[in-house]
């Protein structure tokens with residue numbers, strides 16, 4: 720593993736800009752939490768017509784749904800997906816930057832995205848900087864758990880023809896130098912101990928990763944994808 724990114728919920732609004740990255744949110748109003756949110760609550764009717772996300776069949780969201788499935792089981796996951804779908808402001812599409820863009824444009828008040836996009840947008844074009852400024856980051860957690868993490872990882876296959884070079888690459892990716900790049904250029908959480916999280920990312924608040932084993936999430940991915948289809952989430 721070389722880096723990680725938390726799946727935040729981004730909520731924000733067009734009208735007020737707030738600091739970024741801490742999973743964004745903000746709207747002056749009332750309904751949007753400023754510091755805490757859990758994934759389960761995304762199904763609450765108070766978000767009706769207010770939520771934006773990229774496709775749920777995208778790997779970032781499939782991992783989130785898989786984690787939800789491991790925690791809550793199939794029936795509760797289907798119910799959650801149906802209710803979250805009912806809260807969508809628009810058809811799931813685009814990327815995580817489009818979520819911020821749509822919040823800035825007032826299409827939605829809250830959205831899901833990985834935290835590093837805030838850093839990338841903040842260093843992007845003038846247009847993208849506005850999107851980043853329109854949102855505030857909240858690091859949601861599972862009820863009784865932590866924040867869902869997407870991982871940037873790599874493995875060497877058993878019969879890799881260039882095994883030694885592959886191992887060298889992985890060693891480099893976990894080196895102090897490369898981990899600083901993950902932290903400061905791509906705004907990810909470094910996995911190597913002792914490498915500081917970028918100050919912007921730190922401003923989102925303390926990350927409390929959900930402790931679920933990555934293998935459990937991986938094992939649930941196929942079922943998660945099936946359930947996303949079953950409820951027609953992306954249609």
Ligand SMILES: [Fe+2]
Nearest residue numbers: 779815833836
């Ligand atoms: Fe990404």
